[in-house]
Amino acid sequence: MRFSHQREIILEILKEARDHPTADIVLNRARKKIPNISFGTVYRNLNQLEESNLITSYNFDGAHHYDGNLSPHHHFYCNKCSTIIDLPIDDPIISHELIQKFDLSVEGIELSLYGHCSNCK
Amino acid sequence: MRFSHQREIILEILKEARDHPTADIVLNRARKKIPNISFGTVYRNLNQLEESNLITSYNFDGAHHYDGNLSPHHHFYCNKCSTIIDLPIDDPIISHELIQKFDLSVEGIELSLYGHCSNCK
DNA sequence: TCATAAGTAGGAATAATTCCTACTTATATA
DNA sequence: TATATAAGTAGGAATTATTCCTACTTATGA
Incomplete structure (x- = not known):
C-alpha cells in the first residue's frame, strides 16, 4: 500500500x-x-x-x-439518541474454560451493550 | 398482530x-x-x-x-468457514461499577467472538 | 355472513456498497 | 533527474439488501 x-x-x-x-x-x-x-x-x-x-x-x-481507536474497548449504544460510548475493558469478560470447551482460537472480541444513556433516561 | x-x-x-x-x-x-x-x-x-x-x-x-433462540447467549464467529456457534452465558461479563460510572440503563448485551473454530484450525 | 383492517404477491424504489474505466500519481530504478 | 509502471482516483454505473407501493386476499369480530 x-x-x-x-x-x-x-x-x-x-x-x-x-x-x-x-x-x-x-x-x-x-x-x-x-x-x-x-x-x-x-x-x-x-x-x-x-x-x-x-x-x-x-x-x-x-x-x-x-x-480509529485501536485500544481494545467495548461499546455502549443508546437506543434513543444513537450515541455510542466507548467503555474501557478492565475485567476478564469470558472464561478460559469456555474457550477450551469449544476448542476455539479467539482472534477478536466485540461486546456491545444496548439501552439508554444518562442523557436519555 | x-x-x-x-x-x-x-x-x-x-x-x-x-x-x-x-x-x-x-x-x-x-x-x-x-x-x-x-x-x-x-x-x-x-x-x-x-x-x-x-x-x-x-x-x-x-x-x-x-x-429464534431467545435464551441469552453469546456468539462465536469463525472467520474461515463462517460458522456461528452459540455460547452459553455463565459468568458475569461486565462490572456493575462500570455501568454505574457511566450512568447507563442496559437493556441488551451482545458479545461476539471472532477467530477459528475447531474445524478450521 | 359480512365489513374491514391486516396481510400478501409482485415488482418498483431506495440506500449502501462495490465495480468499472479512463485518467493521475507515487515510487523504484536506471 | 527522467521515466516506466503499478497503485490510486473521480465519476458514474451496477449490484445487493431492504423497504415501499398497489391492487388483491384473508382473518376475525360483530
Missing part, C-alpha cells in the same frame, strides 16, 4: 473522530479538505485501512461504523 | 434453525412450503416478529442474521 493524500486525510479524520462515523459521514468530512473526493475512494480506503489494522469497524442498527 | 400462515411458517423456520439464517435464506426455506411467498412478506414478518420479541437478530460481516 503506497502513500496517497486521500488515504492520509481519511485516516486523520478517523484518528480525530470521537463519534464512530459511517462512510457517508467520513465522505462529508473529507470533502471539506478534498472537495471532489468520491464515494468509491472513501470505501476503498476504509477497507484498506481496516485490512491493515490501522482502523476498525462494527455494525450498529444496520449501519457500518468506523473507529 | 393477527394470524397469518406466512408468519407461522417463518417463525417455525427460525425456531427449528440452528444456523442463524439471513433473510434470503429464510425466503428460500419458506418457498419450500409456500412457493410464491415474496421478499417483502419475509422482511415484514421478520421485523414484526423481532418487534414482538418472538425472534432476535444481529449483524455479522455486514449481513443481518436472525435467531
Whole structure:
C-alpha cells in the first residue's frame, strides 16, 4: 500500500473522530479538505485501512461504523439518541474454560451493550 | 398482530434453525412450503416478529442474521468457514461499577467472538 | 355472513456498497 | 533527474439488501 493524500486525510479524520462515523459521514468530512473526493475512494480506503489494522469497524442498527481507536474497548449504544460510548475493558469478560470447551482460537472480541444513556433516561 | 400462515411458517423456520439464517435464506426455506411467498412478506414478518420479541437478530460481516433462540447467549464467529456457534452465558461479563460510572440503563448485551473454530484450525 | 383492517404477491424504489474505466500519481530504478 | 509502471482516483454505473407501493386476499369480530 503506497502513500496517497486521500488515504492520509481519511485516516486523520478517523484518528480525530470521537463519534464512530459511517462512510457517508467520513465522505462529508473529507470533502471539506478534498472537495471532489468520491464515494468509491472513501470505501476503498476504509477497507484498506481496516485490512491493515490501522482502523476498525462494527455494525450498529444496520449501519457500518468506523473507529480509529485501536485500544481494545467495548461499546455502549443508546437506543434513543444513537450515541455510542466507548467503555474501557478492565475485567476478564469470558472464561478460559469456555474457550477450551469449544476448542476455539479467539482472534477478536466485540461486546456491545444496548439501552439508554444518562442523557436519555 | 393477527394470524397469518406466512408468519407461522417463518417463525417455525427460525425456531427449528440452528444456523442463524439471513433473510434470503429464510425466503428460500419458506418457498419450500409456500412457493410464491415474496421478499417483502419475509422482511415484514421478520421485523414484526423481532418487534414482538418472538425472534432476535444481529449483524455479522455486514449481513443481518436472525435467531429464534431467545435464551441469552453469546456468539462465536469463525472467520474461515463462517460458522456461528452459540455460547452459553455463565459468568458475569461486565462490572456493575462500570455501568454505574457511566450512568447507563442496559437493556441488551451482545458479545461476539471472532477467530477459528475447531474445524478450521 | 359480512365489513374491514391486516396481510400478501409482485415488482418498483431506495440506500449502501462495490465495480468499472479512463485518467493521475507515487515510487523504484536506471 | 527522467521515466516506466503499478497503485490510486473521480465519476458514474451496477449490484445487493431492504423497504415501499398497489391492487388483491384473508382473518376475525360483530
